[in-house]
Amino acid sequence: MKKIEAIIQPHKLEDVKEALKAIGIDGMTISEVRGHGRQKGHKEVYRGMEYQVDLLPKVKVEMVVPDGRAEEVVSTLVASARTGKIGDGKVFVYDVLEAIRIRNDDRGEGAL
């Protein structure tokens, strides 16, 4: 099993969800996060007080998929989240040791 963690532009979330749904991926966890990589932030001014805002709002999408589907999911995700501009985000893939369904104690890929 692989865990796929993607940090994307908030406005691309709908596109990503649609694309993943189209290839049969329904389960995912989403959180609103803030961060930045190489992308520079922006300047805000409140009554003459300047603030450099470099932690920008992003959305983190997390899902765990069977090994065989990981590559397909990653490429779908990357294609649907891309605008081609700086700040599009990153995808990380991890190995997952175990998955357990809390309701009935299913283990492994059957629990996904």
Next chain:
Amino acid sequence: MPYRRWASILALVPALGLAQSIPPATEARIANLEAAVKSAQSAGDNAWMLVSAALVLMMTGPGLALFYAGLVRRKNVLSTMMHSFSLMAVVTVVWAIVGYSLAFGEGLPFIGDLRYMFLNGVGSAPNADYAATIPQQTFMIYQLMFAIITPALISGAFAERMRFSAMLLFTVLWLLIVYLPLAHMVWGKGGFLNAFSGGKIPTFDFAGGTVVHITSGVSALVCALYLGKRKGYMSEPMKPHSLVISVIGACLLWVGWFGFNAGSALAASSLATSAFVATHFGAAAATLGWMLAEWIKNGKPSVLGAISGAVAGLVAITPASGFVQPFPALLIGFVAGVGCFLMVTAVKSKFKYDDTLDAFGVHGAGGTIGAMLTGVFATNAVNDSLKDAGGKLLPLGLVDGNPGQVWNQLLGVLISWVLAIVGTLLILKICDVVLKVRVSAEEELEGLDVSMHGEEGYTLES
């Protein structure tokens, strides 16, 4: 003046009866007519004044409460709203016991007497010294709303770091030592600065440029300097936590200000209309003034700038509103918009004081600009209250050919500044002896909502 309305109707009556003497039945009818006209006028004036009183209260809550609350950090949102809200209660009690009397009892040139203590004798009969067509109780409750918002404005300077108990004590003392004396001097019968009641230095302050805005703004600066900067000022981010609620607050202030300024005509008169128009024009021009200045300086016209400009314009037009024509009102607003922008950006950053929400930069500076320009643009074409012995209208401001008024205004401004500085310093010293004025470092870090009130403005769990 409203008086003229029925006076002109009655003026026709003798003309009808020139040839023969009036029969008794007609005389009785005239008397009835006179009484009916008087009561109709009183009803109209009273309706407008009660609405105005409610509008002015709306400026404090929710207007100012929202405007200020949006500008602080989220951990202080409730404590900031509580400053405004609690004063709606505290000032009311002080006003009922002694405040109204000290402001509007005849007394001395500098302070009223105790004739209306516990609102003694303040009932449905009008007080002709102030407003001859409305119950004195209406006048009393209307003026109370001004006494509520004035100390609430100061809270912008000490927000996020003053102890609640100290704030309450501060306000009561501040009313007694700063507000009531100045309100009496400017508006009270026989007041030292009251141009319409034989004041030694006749100043024009229609709705409170000196009494409300200079006193609150200058006292705010004293508070900001006395309390010192917030922890982390200039090193940690202290962005407004929700400009959305500040915009709502500013809109409510704008609307409420019609009650503040047009209501200060104390009647549903043409003077009220004129003040209403001037108020609106001043706010509009100041919005544009601040916005353009910021656009040029920073490259972007901010929403916070636009709403701050509107408030600055409303402040500046306050003393002038019942004295100036629409175009001078636009000019006063524009000057205030640009002037206050420079105060809260250039001047504040140069002197590095932490006036949290710019109570001084907007109210102190805007009030001073407005009070001075009132001396320039006041005209008897708008306000016909001042006449010589022969009934001829007296020139009011510089544009009427009375340059001396600018000097009078300057003296009024200086007296207000000095009273606010000395009074506020004294009060802060007293408060610091009795209670500690500033919260502890831990309380400040935790936020005043939790440390002072045991609550949070926003909770994720519920």
